[in-house]
Amino acid sequence: MSPPTLCVDLDGTLIRSDLLLESVLLLLKRNPLYLGVVLFWLLTRGKAGLKAAIAARVTLNPAALPYNRELLAWLKSERAQGRELWLCTAANEKFAAAVAEHVDLFDGVIASDRANNLAGQKKADRLVELFGRGGFDYCGNEWRDLAIWGCARGAVLVNAPPALERALGTGASAPVLRAFPRTGKRLRAMMRALRAHQWAKNVLVLVPLLAAHRLGDPTALADAVLGLIAFCLCASSVYVLNDMLDLEADRAHARKSKRPFAAGDLSLAAGFVLAPALLAGAVLIVAFLPEKFQWWLGAYYLLTAAYSFALKRLLLVDAVVLAGLYTLRIVAGAGAATVALSFWLLLFSVFLFLSLAFVKRYAELDALRRQQRLQVIGRGYHVEDLSVLQSFGTASGYLSVLVLALYINSADILPLYHRPKIIWMLCVVMLFWISRVWMTAHRGKMHDDPVVYALRDPVSLALGLLAALTIAVAI
Numbered sequence: 001m002s003p004p005t006l007c008v009d010l011d012g013t014l015i016r017s018d019l020l021l022e023s024v025l026l027l028l029k030r031n032p033l034y035l036g037v038v039l040f041w042l043l044t045r046g047k048a049g050l051k052a053a054i055a056a057r058v059t060l061n062p063a064a065l066p067y068n069r070e071l072l073a074w075l076k077s078e079r080a081q082g083r084e085l086w087l088c089t090a091a092n093e094k095f096a097a098a099v100a101e102h103v104d105l106f107d108g109v110i111a112s113d114r115a116n117n118l119a120g121q122k123k124a125d126r127l128v129e130l131f132g133r134g135g136f137d138y139c140g141n142e143w144r145d146l147a148i149w150g151c152a153r154g155a156v157l158v159n160a161p162p163a164l165e166r167a168l169g170t171g172a173s174a175p176v177l178r179a180f181p182r183t184g185k186r187l188r189a190m191m192r193a194l195r196a197h198q199w200a201k202n203v204l205v206l207v208p209l210l211a212a213h214r215l216g217d218p219t220a221l222a223d224a225v226l227g228l229i230a231f232c233l234c235a236s237s238v239y240v241l242n243d244m245l246d247l248e249a250d251r252a253h254a255r256k257s258k259r260p261f262a263a264g265d266l267s268l269a270a271g272f273v274l275a276p277a278l279l280a281g282a283v284l285i286v287a288f289l290p291e292k293f294q295w296w297l298g299a300y301y302l303l304t305a306a307y308s309f310a311l312k313r314l315l316l317v318d319a320v321v322l323a324g325l326y327t328l329r330i331v332a333g334a335g336a337a338t339v340a341l342s343f344w345l346l347l348f349s350v351f352l353f354l355s356l357a358f359v360k361r362y363a364e365l366d367a368l369r370r371q372q373r374l375q376v377i378g379r380g381y382h383v384e385d386l387s388v389l390q391s392f393g394t395a396s397g398y399l400s401v402l403v404l405a406l407y408i409n410s411a412d413i414l415p416l417y418h419r420p421k422i423i424w425m426l427c428v429v430m431l432f433w434i435s436r437v438w439m440t441a442h443r444g445k446m447h448d449d450p451v452v453y454a455l456r457d458p459v460s461l462a463l464g465l466l467a468a469l470t471i472a473v474a475i
Helices: 019-030 034-055 069-080 093-103 121-131 143-149 162-170 186-194 196-211 218-245 247-251 268-286 291-309 317-337 343-370 383-408 420-442 450-456 458-474
Strands: 005-008 085-092 108-112 136-140 154-158 176-180
Touching: 005 069, 005 121, 019 034, 019 085, 019 093, 019 218, 019 268, 034 085, 034 093, 034 108, 069 085, 069 176, 085 093, 085 121, 093 108, 108 121, 121 136, 121 143, 136 143, 143 162, 154 162, 162 176, 186 218, 186 268, 196 218, 196 317, 196 343, 196 450, 218 247, 218 268, 218 291, 218 317, 268 291, 291 317, 317 343, 343 383, 343 420, 343 450, 383 420, 420 450, 420 458, 450 458
Parallel strands: 005 085, 005 136, 085 108, 136 154, 154 176
Antiparallel strands: none
16 A cells, blocks of 8 residues: 655745745845835735735745755655655745746645635645545644644654654644754854854954054943944844845855855744844944944945845945945944044055955855856856956055055154054065965965955964054054
């Protein structure tokens, strides 16, 4: 006797994501103003109508979804033994059909249409109608699937909470035939989504205070530190938003595919809570800081959001914006500590960070060249742009050293340093470091974020210590 039909859920089971939220993000990526429209559709058309309206406007790439590989391998073995498999999901029928065609395992598809959201009891009724009570096994992962397991012969748990497995074992539901446990830890995935290692960039908020030699001012230092914390929260909010909007591109990238949202280690629902919560924390902190800092942090958030939605796809504009975001941290730091902003410092930072932005794009393109691919997904660059980017980046980096040399030779340095000529050592350090960064990138050994590379590179850390000692001796 052949085993009963195996019905498989899609969201959170076959894939480590949620197609409704994936499609909402695709819609918002096209135009952020759709957020209000999505809420209107939900209120006026219900969940089934919302899914149908979104499906009519976006195209989902099923090949880019994070499939549960262990479950997929098991399903293939079941199919090879002659078992009938059906995809049974609350996702819209257009998306469900695309996934079924891509996976090429299922004998049939049951999904939501414009009028019916096929979840919970509605899905249970439909499965009983098709296969009879106890005539099917069901793979699922949610509490609302208990209604379905109450009508099934057996249960296959995938990525389900332990409490759900215990409830199945003690209730009147189907017995658990097999379980595919959760992989990874949510708290660790959440911390990775914050990109705490990127907070090192926000130390730039303290640079104006350091350049003005006012680290001994407790009030100014406290305000600058609060500003740094606000920037960390604000930046993490944007990192979460950016990763959610950039799912397909990240999944096509060797390293970025391991990011929590791209890999499915952290749910998109968690991201929709995390991003505004982090931003709210930043807003709460800036309420205690000078008005100038509030404006600059607001400008930083708007610019980074614009970068996430559109600007990162524009040729060269993305690099200029990245350099501007670094410089904006310095400008905001001056506003937080209420210190005068140096023209030299601004000019130096613009050229230096523009060079690092070009390094970031160069490293991405070089990695593609080595994989024999021609274009970055979601970016405006082609592999043949490598030599031009290298020219732009090295020129910009050396210009930053020229600005530093002109500053050392100006009268502005005399009131700040007891031995100003020693500062010339910084030019040597910067020339060596910039040259080394570009040589590393040229050899294909650069992390696609040069700041992360610098924090992990022993030579870069040693050069940073040498620069700090140089400044200390000059003072």
